[in-house]
Amino acid sequence: MVDLAFLVIKEKKLKSPETDDEAFAILNKENIITLGLSNKLKEAKGMRNIIAHEYGRVEDLLLFKALSNQIMPDSEEFIKSIRLSLK
Secondary structure, three states, rough: OOHHHHHHHHHHHHHHHOHHHHHHHHHHHHHOOOHHHHHHHHHHHHHHHHHHHOOOOOOOHHHHHHHHHHHHHHHHHHHHHHHHHHO
């Protein structure tokens, strides 16, 4: 989702973000995604970093539930918002 955020920013010629989190903030500022979604995507990126860099023990079932119940719907909302902004 971070990569997609950067692609949209580049396509729309928006201010270049200095961080991944700033990319979501820019999309919110430009009314492409909501503040709530921006915050959720920042949190998902943080969770990704914990998993990818093995900062701690991860409960597989808890991770599966988070992916199924939160991250998948947020991803779908993000893609829908991006599509609407590119019309």
